[in-house]
Amino acid sequence: MRLGVVVPCYRQERFLPRTVAALERALEGRDWQGALVLAAPPAGPLPGLSSRWQLLAPPGSPRRTGAAPLTPGGARMSGCAACGGEWVLFADADVELERAWLDAALDAAERARGGRLAGLWGRLEEWFVTAEGERPGNPDLYGVGRDERVVDYLATLAFYRREALIEAGGYDTRLSSEEDFELGLRLRGLGFELRSLAPLAARHWSAPRPSFGELGRRWRTGLCFGQGQVLRLYAGRPGFATLLRRQALYLATLAMWVLGLAALALALAGAGARPVLAWLPLPLAVLAAMALRKRSARLALHSLLSWTLNGFGLLVGLVRLPRPLEPRLPAGEARC
Numbered sequence: 001m002r003l004g005v006v007v008p009c010y011r012q013e014r015f016l017p018r019t020v021a022a023l024e025r026a027l028e029g030r031d032w033q034g035a036l037v038l039a040a041p042p043a044g045p046l047p048g049l050s051s052r053w054q055l056l057a058p059p060g061s062p063r064r065t066g067a068a069p070l071t072p073g074g075a076r077m078s079g080c081a082a083c084g085g086e087w088v089l090f091a092d093a094d095v096e097l098e099r100a101w102l103d104a105a106l107d108a109a110e111r112a113r114g115g116r117l118a119g120l121w122g123r124l125e126e127w128f129v130t131a132e133g134e135r136p137g138n139p140d141l142y143g144v145g146r147d148e149r150v151v152d153y154l155a156t157l158a159f160y161r162r163e164a165l166i167e168a169g170g171y172d173t174r175l176s177s178e179e180d181f182e183l184g185l186r187l188r189g190l191g192f193e194l195r196s197l198a199p200l201a202a203r204h205w206s207a208p209r210p211s212f213g214e215l216g217r218r219w220r221t222g223l224c225f226g227q228g229q230v231l232r233l234y235a236g237r238p239g240f241a242t243l244l245r246r247q248a249l250y251l252a253t254l255a256m257w258v259l260g261l262a263a264l265a266l267a268l269a270g271a272g273a274r275p276v277l278a279w280l281p282l283p284l285a286v287l288a289a290m291a292l293r294k295r296s297a298r299l300a301l302h303s304l305l306s307w308t309l310n311g312f313g314l315l316v317g318l319v320r321l322p323r324p325l326e327p328r329l330p331a332g333e334a335r336c
Helices: 013-026 072-083 099-111 162-168 179-189 212-220 223-234 240-246 248-271 274-279 281-294 297-319
Strands: 002-009 031-038 053-056 087-091 095-097 117-130 133-136 157-161 193-206
Touching (some): 013 099, 031 072, 053 072, 099 157, 099 193, 157 162, 179 223, 212 223, 248 281, 248 297
Parallel strands (some): 002 031, 002 087, 031 053
């Protein structure tokens, strides 16, 4: 079985040597072709690449600072067009793949020939890199569990059957985020199956999280706008209710702040401090509940700020027109 491998990179060059080395080890002896896609001008040096790899800086992501970066879906589909393969492995540039998982995924793909299996995923361990060294974070970043099971979507590491990806239309290149879940929604709507396998799939590397700096980065890069963009695209279509439920926490946070603004307006209109005092226990209760759950007042504040940021990002995504649909494949492979 010939494989395609796509590594989209949005200024994650510090982790790329580890990512590329792990892929080379896991794929040793296999028939594969890789594509490293620079979604934006690189922020650091790139690792040496073997002849297996193509380095892509597609239109929208040339090495000039004034260019708009490719969306996550745009970078992945550019790589998908270049690498070929009956199955395509998408691995983010900060992911260290485990060979045992890939072997299990290839076995599952072989057994599923002619069936409705569209994609495979697995458990990702979170690891942090600090000035003091490396330390583990969440042992199951997406909460997929340690047993094989059906899942709704694949993210960060995804192994897709190309024919299924083509039939579904590929990643939506207009979305700033939520492209993984939205693709899963379309695949499941077509009757395809997505599965998580039992072995540890990969390690995900990053700076320590959660962090307040990460919140600012998500706003600057537009990652928090995707929730609203996808709701706008699905308005009046099947799947809208599913997406709305997925954003329920952010919408509830927005509703809380709207109530606060209404209370403040009443106070300024002459009602005195009573409306604000009646509303104030609500955010304080949220902070108290999260502080108990996370055993940290700082993490409780971070959670509330994160929900608020994503809620306002959702509003921006709702009113801001999505980008034009970027080309997903060259003319010869336009079906994807």
